[in-house]
Amino acid sequence: xxxxxxxxxxxxxxxxxxxxxxxxxxxxxxxxxxxxxxxxxxxxxxxxxxxxxxxxxxxxxxxxxxxxxxxxxxxxxxxxxxxxxxxxxxxxxxxxxxxxxxxxxxxxxxxxxxxxxxxxxxxxxxxxxxxxxxxxxxxxxxxxxxxxxxxxxxxxxxxxxxxxxxxxxxxxxxxxxxxxxxxxxxxxxxxxxxxxxxxxxxxxxxxxxxxxxxxxxxxxxxxxxxxxxxxxxxxxxxxxxxxxxxxxxxxxxxxxxxxxxxxxxxxxxxxxxxxxxxxxxxxxxxxxxxxxxxxxxxxxxxxxxxxxxxxxxxxxxxxxxxxxxxxxxxxxxxxxxxxxxxxxxxxxxxxxxxxxxxxxxxxxxxxxxxxxxxxxxxxxxxxxxxxxxxxxxxxxxxxxxxxxxxxxxxxxxxxxxxxxxxxxxxxxxxxxxxxxxxxxxxxxxxxxxxxxxxxxxxxxxxxxxxxxxxxxxxxxxxxxxxxxxxxxxxxxxxxxxxxxxxxxxxxxxxxxxxxxxxxxxxxxxxxxxxxxxxxxxxxxxxxxxxxxxxxxxxxxxxxxxxxxxxxxxxxxx
Numbered sequence: 001x002x003x004x005x006x007x008x009x010x011x012x013x014x015x016x017x018x019x020x021x022x023x024x025x026x027x028x029x030x031x032x033x034x035x036x037x038x039x040x041x042x043x044x045x046x047x048x049x050x051x052x053x054x055x056x057x058x059x060x061x062x063x064x065x066x067x068x069x070x071x072x073x074x075x076x077x078x079x080x081x082x083x084x085x086x087x088x089x090x091x092x093x094x095x096x097x098x099x100x101x102x103x104x105x106x107x108x109x110x111x112x113x114x115x116x117x118x119x120x121x122x123x124x125x126x127x128x129x130x131x132x133x134x135x136x137x138x139x140x141x142x143x144x145x146x147x148x149x150x151x152x153x154x155x156x157x158x159x160x161x162x163x164x165x166x167x168x169x170x171x172x173x174x175x176x177x178x179x180x181x182x183x184x185x186x187x188x189x190x191x192x193x194x195x196x197x198x199x200x201x202x203x204x205x206x207x208x209x210x211x212x213x214x215x216x217x218x219x220x221x222x223x224x225x226x227x228x229x230x231x232x233x234x235x236x237x238x239x240x241x242x243x244x245x246x247x248x249x250x251x252x253x254x255x256x257x258x259x260x261x262x263x264x265x266x267x268x269x270x271x272x273x274x275x276x277x278x279x280x281x282x283x284x285x286x287x288x289x290x291x292x293x294x295x296x297x298x299x300x301x302x303x304x305x306x307x308x309x310x311x312x313x314x315x316x317x318x319x320x321x322x323x324x325x326x327x328x329x330x331x332x333x334x335x336x337x338x339x340x341x342x343x344x345x346x347x348x349x350x351x352x353x354x355x356x357x358x359x360x361x362x363x364x365x366x367x368x369x370x371x372x373x374x375x376x377x378x379x380x381x382x383x384x385x386x387x388x389x390x391x392x393x394x395x396x397x398x399x400x401x402x403x404x405x406x407x408x409x410x411x412x413x414x415x416x417x418x419x420x421x422x423x424x425x426x427x428x429x430x431x432x433x434x435x436x437x438x439x440x441x442x443x444x445x446x447x448x449x450x451x452x453x454x455x456x457x458x459x460x461x462x463x464x465x466x467x468x469x470x471x472x473x474x475x476x477x478x479x480x481x482x483x484x485x486x487x488x489x490x491x492x493x494x495x496x497x498x499x500x501x502x503x504x505x506x507x508x509x510x511x512x513x514x515x516x517x518x519x520x521x522x523x524x525x526x527x528x529x530x531x532x533x534x535x536x537x538x539x540x541x542x543x544x545x546x547x548x549x550x551x552x553x554x555x556x557x558x559x560x561x562x563x564x565x566x567x568x569x570x571x572x573x
Contacts, residue, residue, distance in 0.1 A: 001315075001322075005045040012042055012049035013321060015056075020044050021345060022057030023327070026068040031305040031318050034297045036333075041068065043325045046344035050321055061347070063329050066339065069300050070318050071099025071326025072282040073307035074268055075239050076170070076197065076220050079120060079131075080107035080457075080507045081270035081539075083500075083520070086120065087360050088513045090129035092273075093281040095349035097338035099130060099326035102311055104169035104197070106136030108368065110460050111505040113139070113149030115367040117159060119504075122363035124164075128343040130326075132311075134169035134197055135159055137187050140461050141172050144547045144567065145555035147461035148371065148433045153186035160191070166311055167194030171216050172460075172548040174203055175565050178210040188215045195311045201401060201549050204230050212236060218310050220267050221549075223248050223401065225255045232263050237310040239267040240302070242285050244275050245539045247398045249285060253292050261298050265307040272539055273517035274524070286336045296333035368505045372456055373434045374464065374482040381428060381471045383416040383440050385409065387571035390416065391559060392424060393544055393552045395445030397534055400543040404552040404561070405444050406572045418442070420449050420469035420531075428474065429545050430464040431556040432456060432486075432506070441554045441570055443467050443544060449531030451492035452477045455538060456506035459546040463556045467541055469530075481506075488538050490526040498526035 001009070011017040019042035028039045028051060041048060042055040074093075079101075082089050093101075103124075108116030117135070124131035135156045140147035159165055168191035171177055176184040188196065198216030200208065204227060212234040220239035222228035228238045232255075240256075242249040246269060256264055266285045280287070282303050289299040308317025316324040325345035328338045341349040349355055387409070394403030410419035418426040425446055429439040452468025454477035464481060468474035470493075477491040480499055486506025490498045500519040502509055509516045520538075527537050534540055547553045547560040554560065558567040 001045070001047060005047065009044045009047050009049045009322065012044040019049060019055055019057035021059045021061065022055045023061050023063060023068065025065055026063040026329070027065060028319055029067055029069045029297065029300055029333070031070060031301045032320070034301070036067065041319060041327070043345045046325055048319060048321055048323050048325050051319060066329045066331050067333055068319060069328050069330065070304040071316065071328055071341070071343065072097045072303045073100040073102070073313070073317060074098055074282055075102050075218065075265045075307045075310050076267035076269055077101050077103050078107050078270055079103050079105065081272065082276060082513070083273060083502060083509050083516050084513045085508060085510065086124035086127060086129070086131055090127045091354050091358070092276055092513045094129045094341060094343065095338060095352045095354055096281050096283045097328040097341055098281050099341065099343050100132065100316060101129065102132050102134060102166065104134050104136060106139060106169055106460060107462065107507055108505045109136040109139045109151060110147040110149060111371050111462050111507065112368050113151060114155060114158065116505060119363050119365070119368045121162060121164065123361050125361045126359050127361065128346065128348040128358060130343070131164065133165050134167055134195070135165060137168045137170065138172040141546070141548050142565070144557055144560050144565070145461040145545065146431050146433065146435055146437055146463065146557065152183060153190045156187065157190055167191050168196045170197045170199035172199040174200055174207065174211055174548070177214050178207055198236060199548070200231070202227065208234055220269055222252060223399070224251055228252050228255050232260055238264045239310065240264055241267050241269045242288065243268050243270045244272040244536050245270065245398060245543065246400050249288055250292060253289060253294060256294055256298060256302070261302065262306055264302055265310050266303050270539065272520060272536055273513050274520055277514065277517050283336055283338060290334055290336070296336070300333070365504060369503060370485060372432050372482060372486040372506045374430065374432055374478070375436070376475070376478055376482055378436055379430055379438055381426065381440065381474060383426070383570070385411045385414050385416050387573040389572040390442050390570055391552065391568070391572050392442040392444040393427065393554060395443060395534070395540055400546065401550050402544070402552055407442065407444055418469050423447060425467045425469055426471070426474065427544065427554055428466045429458060429554050429556045430466070430478065432462070432464050437556040439554045439556045439558050441559050446537060446540065447532040447534060448527070451490065451497070451530040453490050453527050453537060453541055454478055454481055455488040455542055456481055456486035456502065457488065457542045459543050461545065461555065462506060463545065465541055465545055488523055490523055490530070492530065498522040
């Protein structure tokens with residue numbers, strides 16, 4: 001805080017001046033001592049001046065004995081995965097108690113470079129939801145795919161001093177960092193004075209030791225308690241993720257004992273609109289954790305103090321003098337639901353509804369529009385037969401990790417075709433940045449019995465990704481996305497069954513989150529009508545090109561064995 005603010009806070013703490021706001025009859029949850037006790041909280045200039053009794057204030061709010069907890073902090077989120085702009089996202093998650101997010105804009109950065117990051121910074125300026133950012137460390141994620149931009153250390157340094165930039169985002173190029181390649185070390189050295197997020201799926205043993213030594217301080221990719229414990233022992237904060245596809249909370253919860261919980265926090269990573277609206281955000285994670293047996297106080301610590309500590313945020317995460325006045329009132333800790341939310345000392349939401357006048361940030365969309373440049377006339381979906389068995393990407397429900405599955409190929413007229421009767425779909429990843437590179441393969445476990453689905457959301461390079469039971473449906477889907485400028489689509493034969501345009505970088509909608517959700521509901525209904533039974537087939541599709549998550553993925557450059565970090569043949573024999 002600045003000097004003038006501090007002087008005001010001190011005068012209120014000394015009782016020499018009335019507080020701007022006094023919150024009385026509160027059951028304060030102290031995340032430092034794991035206590036709950038009756039107290040008043042005096043606020044001044046957006047900060048907590050004091051916690052005690054009998055404060056005078058220009059305004060008084062009576063909590064009528066409700067619990068008061070610190071504002072919730074999401075330690076790792078991709079705004080782009082909500083398919084909504086920050087203003088729309090804020091109006092959904094702030095009323096649920098989330099007052100701070102730590103965002104990694106590497107999705108839009110892979111499409112638009114620095115212009116994409118600047119756009120999200122502008123689009124989140126001045127919101128009551130505090131949007132902090134980590135700068136993308138891996139654009140592109142690896143040399144095994146083609147993105148729309150390349151960001152080096154010198155590029156990132158141009159934004160390092162932005163007041164809402166904390167440090168370096170998830171470092172996905174594990175082999176590059178462990179082997180000490182120049183570009184990786186340049187970025188680590190440039191940001192070693194601030195927090196650095198990790199991204200180390202299934203990384204253990206000597207590789208984990210080297211990775212941790214390089215500087216990453218957090219990891220959100222653990223899928224088992226054993227893996228997470230090894231990362232805790234290596235000094236990393238474990239961020240327990242519960243997204244739309246990746247749901248790791250239940251597997252990691254047994255690790256949240258008294259000795260380990262302080263080094264664990266919550267994150268949502270990638271969460272679609274329907275889950276944000278139906279289940280919730282961090283409030284849902286708290287409720288689920290408590291339902292699974294975690295103590296309410298520990299769950300709240302993981303969503304507040306621990307989250308703040310993981311990113312060196314000393315100004316929030318607790319109800320204590322000098323901290324930001326980000327506060328949430330709830331009638332229950334066991335069934336935690338936000339009833340009042342204060343952000344920087346202002347009442348911003350009540351009973352799930354935004355309160356007051358929110359200024360909608362202005363952001364220049366010029367450089368993040370018209371990013372889908374496809375010439376489908378030159379794209380062939382033919383896969384010449386070169387054997388009898390193919391390596392197929394094996395989808396695992398509720399996981400972004402995949403398996404390598406060897407499946408017999410259905411061959412007609414010398415070409416390998418989709419075999420929906422055996423749950424084997426053709427998969428295409430088409431470069432959308434003007435190049436003619438196309439990766440072709442197969443996916444098992446997506447569940448379509450007919451038709452096709454496609455999207456320009458394809459982590460992390462965000463090329464067009466299409467899976468289908470026949471080539472005609474696949475071409476219909478791809479043409480629809482080329483014409484609308486990006487998004488998600490479901491098609492059967494020559495008919496488009498459902499379409500969600502995402503005109504901003506082919507990743508984001510400019511509509512409200514409930515409107516986006518309504519479009520997503522139509523997509524989900526259409527795709528499930530084609531036979532899919534996964535919770536969210538569209539998000540599963542979006543992760544099939546992500547070549548830094550085990551075990552087998554497809555990019556525009558070909559089939560990637562993530563374990564060896566190499567392009568490998570489609571044919572297994």
